[in-house]
Amino acid sequence: MEKTAKPIIGVTIGDPAGIGPEVSLKALLEPSVINSCVPVLIGDLSVLKKVSNLLGIRFNFKVLGSPSEAKGENKLINVIDLGSIDADKIAVGVASSESGWASIQYIERAVEYALKGEISAISTAPINKKAISMAGSKHRGHTEILAALCGVEDPLTMFWVKDVRIFFLTRHIPLIEAIKAVKKDKIISMTLKVEKALRWLGIERPRIAIAALNPHASDDGLIGSEENEEIIPAVRELQSMGLDVVGPIPADSIFHKALEREYDAVLSLYHDQGHIAAKTLDFYGAVAVTLGLPFIRTSVDHGTAYDIACKGVANPRSLIEAIKLAAKLSKIYSYRAD
Structure with a gap:
């Protein structure tokens, strides 16, 4: 066709x-x-x-x-x-x-x-x-x-709302398990998949933002350890591979920045982190897209x-x-x- x-x-x-x-x-x-x-x-x-x-x-x-x-x-x-x-x-x-x-x-x-x-x-x-x-x-x-x-x-799910693209590190698992899944290797693997999917959509060098898990992106380890121990090392390794990746970005601002076109996509760390943002932005206008088919x-x-x-x-x-x-x-x- x-x-x-x-x-x-x-x-x-x-x-x-x-x-x-x-x-x-x-x-x-x-x-x-x-x-x-x-x-x-x-x-x-x-x-x-x-x-x-x-x-x-x-x-x-x-x-x-x-x-x-x-x-x-x-x-x-x-x-x-x-x-x-x-x-x-x-x-x-x-x-x-x-x-x-x-x-x-x-x-x-x-x-x-x-x-x-x-x-x-x-x-x-x-x-x-x-x-x-x-x-x-x-x-x-x-x-x-x-x-x-x-x-x-393993197809990818992407939410598209007002041209904001949201991907998910994990989705339909209990929150306690989602927190345990925030690991360096998993973040790297998923971000590589996201980068490939965005190129399928014609974005040759996508800028990808990775959300933080803890409030204020942990305030340098004062509020949780996942940012320093897992997310930041993942971001640095992805950057060393030549990807345009930033993070961890506090979850209370990352989606607004994406709406302002600072990023081509956001990697949300768990189901509700991304779903709440998308549905609050436009409940009826959010669309789920399956990529990798x-x-x-x-x-x-x-x-x-x-x-x-x-x-x-x-x-x-x-x-x-x-x-x-x-x-x-x-x-x-x-x-x-x-």
Whole structure:
């Protein structure tokens, strides 16, 4: 697929029992989405029609045999209909093996298209970890499923919010374990991965800031020892390798400095350190990006929200931003498996 053409973005509708189908439909009503790409929903037409009726919004659905048939037109919803699930048998707002299985089918089809070059990138509405587990998946979530389908061992998660790029040393582990994981070798290894990923995004010599762990970056060892014993030695070794790396930068200022464009990216040391900053900056505008796959994948930064499924109140902005970012990054992403 020519990267100069308007990119075709495959949008998986997520768990059919959650808000994914609703935000997917609402996102495709947004003119800025249609202006940036040709979006194609990958899911079940019966689910989308049921949600459309519940929303009281009339959509013009076009069922495609292939993404190449898609047309980027306002109020036209391009759909790849997998026929995975009967919408009338879905228990809305409840995790089930049926909805989990269907959401996995959507991901698998999207990856198939992306690997064949039939779509430029993937944007994903939320799935439910319990539901996919009930369906027999051995993977914890989206990223793990995508990695397995692409034969990639360790893809990177990046948060993108207002052009601030945030990476994570650790993510879904207890905080006490995250603190123990702040080690020189791990910081060096992760920063090298971050530097490579940023070059895939066209930043030839990225400036990377590493967050401190303790208040005031420990005040030279007065408040904790991790900065002096682990982070500073890691930064110095990375600098000796020729990387443009600074740190440790106190966590109460590093994200503001990134917003001021002092850095190309921030390496957050644990899950909430980066998530709180991103979601406070723009809760609905934060987008999760998976790097290290042969294609760009972006995602909403929220869950299935079973409690408000099919009530017409779900905010689609995160998916809107995810689709537009997928279109933008797909034009510059140059993945090299090395």
